[in-house]
Amino acid sequence: MTDAALLREKNCSHNVVYEFERSKLVRTFILESNQRALIFVCEDNLGTEEVLLDVSVLEKLLESSPVTYNPGGVTDALSLIAKGNVQSVILDESVFDQDVVYLQTVGRNAAIEIRPDDLRKILADLGFDSESEKPKLITYDFGYAASDDSSKHRVISGIQPSGDMTLGNYLGAIINWQKQIEKYDENFFFLADLHSLTVLPDPADLRNRIRQTVMTLIACGLDLEKAALFRQSDLGGYHAELAWIFSCLTPEGRLEQMTQFKDKAQKQQMVGAGLKTYPILMAADISLYQATLVPVGEDQRQHLELCREIVRRFNNRYGYTMPVPQPKVPEVLARVMSLTDGTKKMSKSDENKDSCIYLLDSPDEINRKIKRAKTDNNPTLSFDENRPEVFNLLSIYQVLSGKEKETVERHFEGKGAAALKKELTELLVEDLKPIREKYNELTTHPGLVDSVLQK
Known part of the structure; x- marks a missing residue:
């Protein structure tokens, strides 16, 4: 036949x-x-x-x-x-x-x-x-x-308007955003304020954090002449409508399999439905703009895989409408870990504020936090993932210095953790100084932030 x-x-x-x-x-x-x-x-x-x-x-x-x-x-x-x-x-x-x-x-x-x-x-x-x-x-x-190396991609990235952005945000996302603007044709960045509602923020505080986040991104050198930056809620009706359609195509069991839902649900007294459907809104954020490439850290890959499933299911049922987005894990340090527990991601929600380096920290604050950063009793410094705290500090140093792992290990051979902390502090202070200065300058020009958000 x-x-x-x-x-x-x-x-x-x-x-x-x-x-x-x-x-x-x-x-x-x-x-x-x-x-x-x-x-x-x-x-x-x-x-x-x-x-x-x-x-x-x-x-x-x-x-x-x-x-x-x-x-x-x-x-x-x-x-x-x-x-x-x-x-x-x-x-x-x-x-x-x-x-x-x-x-x-x-x-x-x-x-x-x-x-x-x-x-x-x-x-x-x-x-x-x-x-x-x-x-x-x-x-x-x-x-x-x-197509992976092609410049003809539409790339979308979102960041929660947390206000005080961390070193993890900078090394895990912002630096790569700067690189992707130069590499790809179309770049969209959005402030995910709708996603922020899962923790029921104070409205006035959320508005303030949106402004702080915009100023921080500009201070970090994000070129808004070559990329679009917008607030998710300004187009929220479109995001919500597509999220509803996607929710009708998504088995509830898949949402319960999401690792982040399980982790965050344990930390909240009242688990809203929005926390469970968060990945569906993320899928809508991506697909609404016909994005073909999505930079993600390892902690978000599961959500993007679900997005790809949803888009395929939509296309199969209603005809080809939108591309299946491709994940792109940053080539540099994708995850910056806590300074007090190398097995946890650096997060501003950590109750121990010494676990985080904020981009706007003063030199004295940076010095104090790095000095208190957890290490171990082994005087040899090496990129050993079984020593998470030392691995974390060495990885941060490697990214900021631009050196290869072998070069970093040779450099600190026989020197111990104290020498690593001293040089890492110097690098952080030097790298974050222009960001802090530009941010302080922007605080005196509130109209600039308004013009960015109104575009």
Whole structure:
């Protein structure tokens, strides 16, 4: 049976064509491992003639090794699936970026023209879907490898208007924001004041913290001539509307699996529904602006994975509408840990204020906090993750100094923690001084903040 015959039997809309756009061709290959799988991958996402498919990615997706394939591919792949010749299917998510795609079939230059949604439906009809407990359909966007270094990305990042921003915010987000402005075409930054409502802030205090956050970002050198900075609530109706639609597509059980929800719920006397649905609003924040790339720390990757699931589910149900966003973990220090407990993220919500370095801390405050920072009794300094406090201080020093890990370790060989703390303090004071001075200057020009928020 050919694919055309199978689709007619299933009453699935399609056309047999002899002329088509090669860029919309979807190639199919049989993958051999401890199970037999079949992959649908877009022509533009294939590699060179010598290496068409990245086997290491396939091994991870199939959780099997080794994986082999015939580079000649196969035709009438749907018919092979219908015969029960494969146990799982890998589908390139990039197919949903097209209005129609073309599948190879028998016959000279012949192809099956089919809508991506109909392709997904026929796979589900054949018993291959991604919604079951043990899905036989694996989705993966093979276009990411090709587009990751491209400047043609729309990038979005959000930050809660906390007012007093920490060293963790600076090294984990702001420095990378400055880099991404230079690298990517379109950059959107927003103050996530709607997300702040999960802790029921005082309204006047929240308004003040929004202004403080804007001034801090400007003081850190964020170039607002090349990027947009806005307050989430100024477009809150759109965010909330899309979040409601997304909530109708999201299984409640997935929200309860979110690690941050579990952690934060334990710290609040009254757990509002907003804390649980927080990741859905985050998905709306991203998708509303058709973002293709989202810089995230490791602590937010789970939320972004949920966002990708929601977007795929939306596109599959209503037709391709928005891109599935790609996560981008910052290349530099992604997480700055507490100065008093190296196993916890540096957070201004920590009751022990000595655990945090704030960007506006005075030199004396920085000196005092670094002196009190926890280390251990081992005089040797090394990037050992089993010594979290020492690892944290060395990592901060490495990022601020711009040196390689090996160079840092050689530099502090035989010197001990006291020398590290002294030099780290000097680096922090030097690096944060211009930020503090620019911030103090901005406090005398309140109209500047107003103009930024009103754009």
